[in-house]
Amino acid sequence: MAFLTVGLCPVTTMLRTAHVGYVRAWAVHFVSAVVASLLIVACMIWPAFSSKEVEFWFIVSLIEQVLAEVADEFRHAPLLTTLIIGSSVLGVELAVVVAAMLFAPWGARDESILSSLCHALRRTWLYTAHAPLLILLCGLALMPLWGIESEWRQASRLEWNPPPVPPLNSQNQPKDSPARKEYEQALAEFNVALEAHHDAWQMRYSQRPWLVKYADLLGTGLVLLACAWSLWAWLRSVGAPRREKPPDRPPLCEFCGYNLTGTALASRCPECGEPVSASLGPDARPGPPWQHRAEIGRWRAWWRCTLDALLHRREFGRTLRAYTPTSAHRTLLAINLIMVFVVAWIGVMAVLFVENDWSWPPRNPDAVWYVGLFLGITSAVLALAVTFLAAISVGIGYHVADRRNLMPVTMQASLYLGVYLAIWTALVFAMIAVAVGGERLIRELPLQQRTWVEVGAVCLVLLMNMLLLFGYIRRVIGITAGARYANR
Numbered sequence: 001m002a003f004l005t006v007g008l009c010p011v012t013t014m015l016r017t018a019h020v021g022y023v024r025a026w027a028v029h030f031v032s033a034v035v036a037s038l039l040i041v042a043c044m045i046w047p048a049f050s051s052k053e054v055e056f057w058f059i060v061s062l063i064e065q066v067l068a069e070v071a072d073e074f075r076h077a078p079l080l081t082t083l084i085i086g087s088s089v090l091g092v093e094l095a096v097v098v099a100a101m102l103f104a105p106w107g108a109r110d111e112s113i114l115s116s117l118c119h120a121l122r123r124t125w126l127y128t129a130h131a132p133l134l135i136l137l138c139g140l141a142l143m144p145l146w147g148i149e150s151e152w153r154q155a156s157r158l159e160w161n162p163p164p165v166p167p168l169n170s171q172n173q174p175k176d177s178p179a180r181k182e183y184e185q186a187l188a189e190f191n192v193a194l195e196a197h198h199d200a201w202q203m204r205y206s207q208r209p210w211l212v213k214y215a216d217l218l219g220t221g222l223v224l225l226a227c228a229w230s231l232w233a234w235l236r237s238v239g240a241p242r243r244e245k246p247p248d249r250p251p252l253c254e255f256c257g258y259n260l261t262g263t264a265l266a267s268r269c270p271e272c273g274e275p276v277s278a279s280l281g282p283d284a285r286p287g288p289p290w291q292h293r294a295e296i297g298r299w300r301a302w303w304r305c306t307l308d309a310l311l312h313r314r315e316f317g318r319t320l321r322a323y324t325p326t327s328a329h330r331t332l333l334a335i336n337l338i339m340v341f342v343v344a345w346i347g348v349m350a351v352l353f354v355e356n357d358w359s360w361p362p363r364n365p366d367a368v369w370y371v372g373l374f375l376g377i378t379s380a381v382l383a384l385a386v387t388f389l390a391a392i393s394v395g396i397g398y399h400v401a402d403r404r405n406l407m408p409v410t411m412q413a414s415l416y417l418g419v420y421l422a423i424w425t426a427l428v429f430a431m432i433a434v435a436v437g438g439e440r441l442i443r444e445l446p447l448q449q450r451t452w453v454e455v456g457a458v459c460l461v462l463l464m465n466m467l468l469l470f471g472y473i474r475r476v477i478g479i480t481a482g483a484r485y486a487n488r
């Protein structure tokens with residue numbers, strides 16, 4: 001059942017498969033990967049097969065041929081072939097492991113860092129069962145779409161008149177000879193006919209059916225939806241709650257990390273002198289405003305978290321919970337990605353506006369859609385990567401320094417800094433707009449100076465991005481520092 005349910009109700013599926021060990025989880029992953037690969041091959045063969053361009057036996061013989069070729073390679077160079085096939089399988093497996101490690105902070109708890117990483121890997125392997133279903137659904141939706149498009153193309157090719165043929169060239173004829181005049185006459189007729197043909201074709205092309213016109217956009221949208229579904233289900237799988245409690249911790253002073261076992265709640269920390277109640281009292285570490293958004297209102301909670309995370313990182317870190325599992329911050333991932341996507345789209349419009357000599361609409365209005373969609377999604381994917389990379393790398397860094405797995409906090413910290421990512425995106429697009437606007441000025445410079453200016457601009461963009469990445473990681477480190485000795 002997991003093959004069907006993991007995409008639709010990942011949390012329930014993960015709770016029901018909590019007993020599945022590593023070997024069996026990997027087996028599920030391997031079987032899913034093989035079935036998914038076979039489905040991709042089937043989707044590629046199916047259009048030719050269904051339109052009766054090829055016979056069933058032809059496909060069988062083709063597969064036989066491929067297998068025979070592989071067997072032949074094995075006979076000639078057994079070591080090299082084994083290495084190539086083995087390394088490509090290993091490469092895919094390694095990519096899955098890296099992705100699982102990247103998502104580990106999402107489902108991490110205050111436990112040993114190895115348990116968090118292994119847990120993410122096991123659930124990622126179990127989640128792979130979603131791949132065959134995704135590919136099957138995409139194939140079922142995309143193949144009719146492509147079928148309609150190719151049918152229209154074929155039909156237009158068949159019923160359409162061939163383009164006019166240019167007359168034979170006769171340049172070696174003398175200028176006033178009748179043959180030369182005849183050729184020029186024919187050439188003029190040909191040009192008129194060609195233009196008419198071109199116009200008629202344009203007319204027909206612009207009147208193509210709606211589904212044919214938007215086949216590419218619909219296909220891209222469908223694949224994107226599938227990717228978003230996959231990301232959602234994968235993260236839900238990795239972040240599904242766990243039945244067993246995290247291991248017990250000794251009570252610590254939240255300010256210096258001193259072990260407060262046996263110290264009275266009314267007294268002070270023997271090490272740093274801060275009141276013990278500030279570390280262990282009922283009001284200590286209440287959770288950030290976003291965790292109480294039902295009481296204080298979503299909008300206010302979001303603003304307060306954003307400002308605190310950006311401006312008062314240590315104090316903000318003192319409110320975050322490391323031991324008690326929380327999931328309030330997870331909704332912010334969707335909010336942050338949408339925010340970055342929208343900022344990037346606005347950035348694309350600004351760049352097109354500058355490129356079009358500060359006027360609207362741009363020369364190519366379709367670019368607003370295609371370039372906006374493409375760069376919007378690229379920016380969102382980069383923001384996703386930066387969010388998780390910061391969470392895992394700072395988590396590992398704190399583990400090396402403190403021997404404590406703070407990934408539950410680094411994940412919250414990097415998500416509460418979403419506005420930082422949106423500002424970063426806006427700055428990148430502002431730089432592109434400046435570069436596009438300044439291009440005309442640069443073009444007037446002599447070649448040598450122009451090269452220098454261009455190299456300088458590229459270095460400046462790289463430097464700015466490095467500094468912004470550094471600033472982001474520094475903020476995640478700063479917020480996490482406030483939760484180093486968290487008891488809750």
Ligand SMILES: [Zn+2]
Nearest residue numbers: 253256269272
């Ligand atoms: Zn203390």
